[in-house]
Each structure stands twice: as C-alpha cells, then as structure tokens.
Amino acid sequence: MLTTLLAALLASAAPATDCHVGSYRLSDGSALDIGHSDENTLRWRRIDGSTGKLKRGAGDSWTSTFGWTDRPDGKDVQFTDCAKGKITFDGKQGERIPFTVQETTFAGEGGTRLVGRLILPPGKGKVPVVVLVHGSEKDSARTFDAMQREFPIEGVGAFVYDKRGTGASDGQYTQDFSVLANDAVAAVAEARRLAGARAGRVGYRGGSQGGWVAPLAATRTKVDFVIVGYGLAISPLEEDREAVAFQMTLKGYDQSVIDKAWELSDAVGLILSSGLTDGFDQLDAAKAKYGKEPWYKDVRGDFSYLVLPMSNAEIREKGKAYMWHTPWHYDAMPVLEKLQTPQLWELGGDDIDAPSGETLRRLASLQAKGLPITTALFPHTEHGITEYELGKDGERVSTRYAAGYMQLAIDFAKGTLHPPYGNSAMVFPQQTPAK
Template sequence: MKILLGALLLAAIPATPAFAQACTPGTYASPDGDFVVLGKSPAVPAPGLRYLFRDGRRGATSDTATPFTCGSDTLTVKGEAWKPIAFRETPTTFDSVATKMSGVLIEPPGAPDATRPLVVMVHGSERTSPIGSAYGYAMAAQGVSVFVYDKRGTGGSEGEYTQNFELLAEDAAHALDHARSMAAGHYGRSGFFGGSQGGWVAPLAATRTKADFVAIGFGLVASPIEEDREQMVLEVRAAGLGDDAVALVNRLSQATAGLLLSDFRTGYDALDAVRREMADKPWAAKIKGEYSPEIASIPSDDLRRIGRARVNNLELIWDYDAVAALKKLDTPLLWVLAGEDRQAPIETTRGALMGLAKAGKPVDVYLFPDTDHGMFEFTTNADGSRSVTRITDGYLKLLGDWIKGDVRGAYGRAEHLTPR
C-alpha cells in the first residue's frame, strides 16, 4: 500500500460527461436486502454521484451503462423499485490525546437492538474524510451500527496529520469508547474494521481498549520496511529478472532502511555503494517500490539536508513489529487478503497469519484471487499496468456477515485459508 494512499473507492472512476442522472445521495435497498450506496465524490463532477453495490459493482451515475435509473425517492434496478434506507446519523465530537476529533454514528433504522454489532472504521493513510464514504453505509446497510471519524489533522478533526501507528491507535481506541457510550443499550459485539494502513492501526487499538473483534482488509503483517522490500522483489520477479536483481533490490532496501532508522544521520556509504551497482542496470529505473527508489534518486548531499523533511516527517514507525501486536490479542480476527496485491504483497503477511492460527490464535483468513489492493478486480494493460474495474464480489458481504457472527456459504471466489 502506498504510504500516502488515496481514497480507494474513488480510484479510476471515469470523468463525468455533460449529462448525468439527477439522483439523490443515499443508500437504497431492494426487497430482498440487496443495496447500492450513492454519494458525492471529488472524482465525479456534480451533478454526478458515485455508486457502489453490495456485490462490488461501482461507477458513476454519468456512466452510459449505469445499471439503474433514479426517481424522486427510489431507484429502479431491472424494473424493481429500491427504497432509501433511513439511517439514524448522529454527528459528534470526542477527545483523544488532547485533540478534538469529529465523527458520526450511523445506525440502521428500526427499534434499538441490544444484539446489533457496532464497528469503528479505522481509516487508511488517506487525508480525505471517511464521513460520507460508501464503506460505512455499506456496513450499516447490512445491519451493523457504524462509527466513522476523521483522522487527526483531516476533515473536521483537529491536530496534525500523522502516520504514527501508536498515536493513531490511541485515537481509534478513544473512538470505540465514545461510540459505545453513544450506542449504550443498543449494541452487542463491538470492535474495529481497518483497511490498508488500518491493518497496522486497528489491532494495536484493540490492545488499548476492549474489542470483541477486529476485521482487516488488504492490510499487512509486516513492517513498512518489509513492505518496500517485498514490493521491489515482486516487481523484479514480474519483469522476469533473476536472483542477482533480487539480491540488489534487497541491498537497496537494507541501505534505505539504515537511513530511515538513523533519521538520515548515517548509512550514506551503503546507499552510495548500491547506487553504483544499479547505475548500469536498465531495469533499475523502472522499479518503484514503496520509497527506496525515490530515496536513491536524491543525491546524498541533499538527503543529508532535507531527507528527514522529505521522507520521514510523518512519524511512521518504519520497523513496526506487527506480529508482536497480534500476539497480544486473543480477540477474534478476520484478515482478508488480495491475492495479487502489488501495494501490499501478501507472502509475509499470509505466512505470519497462518503461524498465528496454527499457534491457536482465533484468526480467520480469506483470500480473494485475482484482486489488487482495495480488493479490486482489474484488467492488465499492454504495458503491465492495471486498470481497476470493481470491488470483488463477496468481499463486502463477508465483512458484514463476519462482523455479525453469521458467516455461511460462499463469498464470491473467496478461499478460506487454514494453517498446514
């Protein structure tokens, strides 16, 4: 996952043409419980809206093949009228580490239900507000109470934007405590969902406050340093290069890690040595990784002056021990892997999760094949790049059912992994 990853649900939605359906934002449900979320998006110029179905189909109301038509208070899907869901949405603020945070509690309609699960959505690394995003409503449409909040330094929350997992975990823990107080008497199980960078933050938050479950989508059980190295190795292997190239990017990762962990005080000789080795390798300029190739492209004299400000200014814990955090938990854990994830390669994560499950930890691991980061299906272009198409069928339903404790049947093409 990119350290500064954008909002996943906004990715690759085509530009809006001159005409767009005049649709009303909201979540609409069919008589049999299917649903679609319509909302505003910076990626879709007004009056267009972006949409997301439970089965993962997504797009904009301006698309020529939009699979519904809008009425004054309904959607018509294949000739059937879908009605809006009247969620109860309660804006709120709460305090975390001397910072005022902004959030919203979304509750399904109907009488208060003391058995309904409550989930706090722990965001990824994006700076955009999750308040109003499709994910929260997609969970609430499945009978789950949802609390979403703005990461510190973004949206309506005060403070400075950071990627310090320890501080973000404190915020998430305070968010769950506050959500439970708001929903007192009408929730049962309560816990966290974390996507992408939230896979580091949510389990750590569950060590700070009682949680009945933690669900993770396309996260890592590896450090940012390991993530960078694995991304580069994956790129090298995909390019058909051999062990010598793998060894070279491993040395590059080790050299940049030395700089990062010393806060750019030491490690320049090792980096310069790798630069010399890479200088005559035509493939080296095409490797992106997470951050190492970018660091290597900056002269050492400049790195000494501005390296910290350029690369290390968000307090990321580069050698974060994700396994240690998970070992502290006896909380039921769901982890969903994207089988072809280029931003968060799954090899180390899958092995770590299987090891935890084999050791007796309550870990459920699912893998959706042929999906990239964000659980996106994709097409591969002639140059090897990918164009995302939809969220894979079954992913959103799996999250909802698992959080409700009601997993049954198949979820698209998901594979339920078990330790060997």
C-alpha cells in the same frame, strides 16, 4: 438518509453532489450505495462488489463507467427527487434508506478533538457496530469511506471518524501507530456511548495502514472482533522489501536480481527511518553499482520508487514533508501473539503495494498456535481487494471489488460465517490450541 447526515455531507464535500450521497433500497429489494468520488463524479457500489463511476449528464441524470475504467457499462442513474431520496438505477426505482445518524466530537489522545459519526440500521434492536480505522490517506473518512453505509445496509452499525489532521478533526496528521491506536480506543468508547442499548458486538475494521493500528488498539480496550483489510503483519520497512521482491518477480527477475534491488530498498529505508540523517552513502554506492543495469528501472517497492529518482539534496529537502513519525521498524507479531480477540484478515493475492505472502505465513504460524485468526485470500486482486485488468501500457485498472469481500466482513461482524465468499481461499482457526 436522515437530515443530520445530509447536513454533515453538505458541510464537508463538493456541493454539486451532496444530496445524492446515501444508500438506497431498490424496487427489487436489492441495495445500492452512492458515494463521493473524484471531483464532480460519484461512485455506486453494491455489496456483491460491482461498482462504477458516475458522470453527470443532462439535468440530474448520470451515466456509469465500468469499475475504474472509462468504458460505459450501460447503467445509468436518475435522481428523480434528490432532496427526498428518490432514485432510478438501471431501470429500477428506489428510495434512500432511513438510517439513524448521530454526529459527534470526542477527545483522542492528548485531548485532540476528533469528529465522528455513528450510523445505525433502521429499528431499535441490538446490532453489531464496526469502528472504521482508516489507512494512511489524508482524505476525510467521513466524506469518502463508503463502508459507513455499506455495513448498515446489511444490519451492522458503523462508526466513522476523521483521523487527526484530516477532514474536520484537529491535530497534526501522523503515522504514529501508538497515537492512532489510542485515538481508536477513544472511538470505540464514543461508538458504544452513542449506540447505547443498541450496541451488540463491537469491533474494529482497519484497512491498509489501519491493519497495524486496529490490532494494537484491540490490545488496549475490550472489543469483540478485529477485521483487517489488505494489512500487514510485517514492518513498514519490510513492506517495501516485500513489494520490491513481488514486483520484480512479476516482471520475471530471479532472486539474484532481487537481492541487488534490495540493496537499493534497504538504503532508502535507512534514510527514511533515520530521519534523513543516514543511509546516503549506501544509496550512492548502490546507485553507482546498479544504476545502469536493465532491471534498475523496474525497482518500485512501496516507497523506494519515489526516492530513487531524487538527488541527495532533493531527498533531504522533499523528505521533510514525509516525516510523520512512522514507526519504520514496527513489529506486529508481539501484538498479534498476545491478542485473543477473533480476527479476520482479508488479503489480495496480487497486491503489489502490500504483498500478502509473508503476512499469510506469519498469520499461519499464529493459527497453528491456536490463536483465533481467520484468513481469506482473494485471488487476482489488488490493494483494496479490487479485481483488475491490464491496460495497453501494462498498468492495472481496477474493475470491481472481489465477490464476497464485503459480505465476509459483514458476516464476521455479526459473528456467523457462511462460506464460500467468492473465490477466496479461507483458513480458519484451529478448534483447539496446538500443544
């Protein structure tokens, strides 16, 4: 990878691992990406979904563990000449792929200074460009989003930027979808400017919370496609209700118990959506009614589990740190109903954070109206479209990304699909609009 990218990584992440980060072409023609992970570790990824965490051993040798588990997977990495991009992975030698990298700053809504990066595949021809709209995380996307390199590995450019209030970008962190959508509009303009004559199809890929932001941005600027990863067509408050219901169902509870659990979720939602001014009486009443029920301990949701253990005083005090202008009642459907841009929605069948059931039903209703929406449901996958296993404590541990997940996004950006994609169940747009 070019020195411009290396310089950026050196400026924004742990110095122990900077020169290792990049995409590599191995001697058998396959590709490997090495990216940042937890402190003092790296993560390797392949387009087929396989992945592992790398821990440093002697010299510049690293050993891998399977997925996100602690089990050795028998693979190792040796950076034979890190500065020159030389690597050996699982016995195969490789070299860093020489992407074209451009660093930039641009103005988001209100003139806020945002920091971004365009990475293009080698060559001079036109390529699709994906603008990466990240989710609710506060980490630097420029440091941690591996898709900025995974797309270029397969001939698709990627523009990544630190969301306002994160990484090297200015401004305050926010979950205001409208503000973030305007920032994404500015990002598309900057990506097109930097790519110049090489820009072919240009579109968004939004993950998680970015699944609300990217379609909204697409109604405010011209793009050729929108890719949503494990996003939702329901509101943030409905997300918590759906998560409560899905998780309780997995634990064997029936609808009568879910209805009671929803009283707790609704009270928590009222507290948060009112800016910590309302809903406390409702929460007190629901806790008094159900606090000793055997199922009470299993109420989780997307955010309810964080609030339920707190006293009202703790909620009022600690809740101040989470007032990020989240549009709790945001209705995605009016946006999606008028969006004529082709969309791909990649969803996890077992996603307990953003359950896909109601979102799939709503997207199906839009498909029936002739809107250009493609859905792909990956079975037995978690938020992030990762497959998982259950630990002894019953908690999920991810093992890999689903086969076909990344390739589907790449092909959609290129405008040509070649199903099947792993075990995903795909539904395509109707050929003609429904009358």
